[in-house]
Amino acid sequence: MKIPHIPVLKDEIVELFSEIEDGYIVDCTVGYGGHSEALLQHNQNIKLICIDRDKEAIAFSKKRLEPFRDRVKFIHARASDSLSSLRGYDIRAILADIGVSSLQLDKTQRGFGFESDRLDMRMDQSSMLDAKKVVNEYSQSDLERIFREYGEMRDAKRVAHLIVKERFKKSFESSKELSSFFAKHIKSRKLHPATLPFQAIRIEVNDEIGELKSLLNAIEDLRLSNSLIAIISFHSLEDRVVKNYFREWAKSCICPSDAIRCSCGGNHAKGKIVTKKPIIPTGREIEQNPRSRSSKLRVFRFEQNKRS
Numbered sequence: 125m126k127i128p129h130i131p132v133l134k135d136e137i138v139e140l141f142s143e144i145e146d147g148y149i150v151d152c153t154v155g156y157g158g159h160s161e162a163l164l165q166h167n168q169n170i171k172l173i174c175i176d177r178d179k180e181a182i183a184f185s186k187k188r189l190e191p192f193r194d195r196v197k198f199i200h201a202r203a204s205d206s207l208s209s210l211r212g213y214d215i216r217a218i219l220a221d222i223g224v225s226s227l228q229l230d231k232t233q234r235g236f237g238f239e240s241d242r243l244d245m246r247m248d249q250s251s252m253l254d255a256k257k258v259v260n261e262y263s264q265s266d267l268e269r270i271f272r273e274y275g276e277m278r279d280a281k282r283v284a285h286l287i288v289k290e291r292f293k294k295s296f297e298s299s300k301e302l303s304s305f306f307a308k309h310i311k312s313r314k315l316h317p318a319t320l321p322f323q324a325i326r327i328e329v330n331d332e333i334g335e336l337k338s339l340l341n342a343i344e345d346l347r348l349s350n351s352l353i354a355i356i357s358f359h360s361l362e363d364r365v366v367k368n369y370f371r372e373w374a375k376s377c378i379c380p381s382d383a384i385r386c387s388c389g390g391n392h393a394k395g396k397i398v399t400k401k402p403i404i405p406t407g408r409e410i411e412q413n414p415r416s417r418s419s420k421l422r423v424f425r426f427e428q429n430k431r432s
């Protein structure tokens with residue numbers, strides 16, 4: 125079986141979850157099953173609930189994890205939508221390795237790559253919004269907003285204007301066409317000129333930031349105790365969201381910031397931040413898998429009897 129994706133920070137995840145001896149681990153983004161397989165191998169008595177919004181990923185992982193079939197349950201859905209159905213399970217850890225998989229990036233039919241004949245970029249192929257709609261139908265100001273917010277592009281306004289001007293003549297039909305358009309109009313020394321606008325369009329198409337927030341809210345609503353939450357992100361915007369949620373969860377005092385003294389009881393912390401600084405891949409991992417270079421792992425531990 126050819127595996128289309130190398131899991132990032134796999135050893136770190138296995139080490140982190142090695143204390144878990146039974147119960148369930150939820151892998152919110154099973155992808156091609158790399159993390160799940162390693163966890164099933166290392167923790168002999170645990171069970172996994174494997175979620176992905178991409179049907180193709182679920183089908184692949186089902187085959188890959190067949191040797192562990194009695195210990196795995198699969199769910200094809202957005203992770204934030206499915207977590208509430210898992211109340212009642214003895215969940216000891218939750219893992220989310222958000223972002224795109226190598227297969228999604230490399231398989232030209234999925235329309236994520238610069239050379240694709242399609243302009244798609246949907247992780248869930250049944251969702252209504254695709255890259256073609258974003259590029260050809262979004263207003264200039266919305267294009268500018270996503271380029272600025274999700275691509276952190278300084279020339280967001282100029283690029284949005286150029287797209288609107290171009291599509292007036294002819295709509296964009298493929299990623300190939302779009303990436304050569306960016307190559308013509310954007311100067312970039314380190315990255316391919318289409319990297320940032322493609323990233324911005326992909327984040328918009330899949331509502332990646334909104335989904336991450338919903339996922340963290342859904343995790344909070346589970347009111348777990350004695351459970352580890354591990355989130356791997358690939359973008360500073362996502363990492364910031366995770367960091368801020370963890371900070372809120374760890375706060376003992378929830379009084380307004382201008383309160384003179386604490387009147388809330390000061391016992392509201394839901395648990396502790398395990399990683400004061402995010403865990404990042406070693407130089408060796410980056411060498412072996414350059415796509416791991418921007419990954420950051422943050423971990424939180426929900427503790428017992430600390431519910432507010």
Ligand SMILES: C[S@@+](CC[C@H](N)C(=O)[O-])C[C@H]1O[C@@H](n2cnc3c(N)ncnc32)[C@H](O)[C@@H]1O
Nearest residue numbers: 131153155156157158159176177178202203225
């Ligand atoms: C980076 S890959 C995960 C790779 C996986 N850890 C492995 O070892 O193969 C990310 C996967 O998460 C899925 N995904 C991203 N956001 C999701 C979400 N909010 N809910 C469910 N699946 C999601 C994507 O479809 C993709 O298959």
